[in-house]
Amino acid sequence: MRLMKAYGISLIMLSLLFTVLGLSFFGDIPLLALGNVSFTAGVSITMGPRNLFKFCSQLKKIPFIVVYISGIVLIFMRHPFIGLVCEVLGACVLFATTFPSIAKFILSNPLIGFFYRFVLKPQVKYFAFSKIY
Numbered sequence: 001m002r003l004m005k006a007y008g009i010s011l012i013m014l015s016l017l018f019t020v021l022g023l024s025f026f027g028d029i030p031l032l033a034l035g036n037v038s039f040t041a042g043v044s045i046t047m048g049p050r051n052l053f054k055f056c057s058q059l060k061k062i063p064f065i066v067v068y069i070s071g072i073v074l075i076f077m078r079h080p081f082i083g084l085v086c087e088v089l090g091a092c093v094l095f096a097t098t099f100p101s102i103a104k105f106i107l108s109n110p111l112i113g114f115f116y117r118f119v120l121k122p123q124v125k126y127f128a129f130s131k132i133y
Contacts, residue, residue: 004045009105011042019084027080036072036087043095064093 015038022031044052056065071087074080107113 004048005101006105008042008044008046009102011038011045012102013042013106015039015042022080023084029075029078029080032075032080032084036075039091040072046101061094064090066090068094 015035018031018035018038022028022035025031047055055061067086068090071083071085071090074083074086077083107116
């Protein structure tokens with residue numbers, strides 16, 4: 001089970017790479033579509049089939065599922081920026097419960113975890129608690 005979660009989170013990270021590359025190439029639709037497919041597959045693998053069914057059958061999340069799927073359809077219909085906005089809005093509400101496990105996985109990476117612990121975290125503490133005159 002733990003291995004499947006690692007595969008799912010790796011697919012989510014791959015989808016972020018495809019999405020960033022698709023946006024940096026001015027809305028390259030095949031890269032954005034690969035990002036969509038790998039993000040959806042990664043979240044599905046991370047959650048598991050039983051939890052995914054319970055997640056998608058909640059009535060209060062159905063409008064956000066429709067927004068997310070319409071964003072994917074808009075990207076496939078060659079409207080990348082409008083589709084990406086719909087998709088990000090839907091994903092932020094829908095998949096907010098998986099973000100802590102993604103953050104744990106990212107921080108467990110030796111390079112990123114080291115950079116966060118010794119470079120970013122002290123800077124954030126310094127700016128958060130410093131007095132501005």
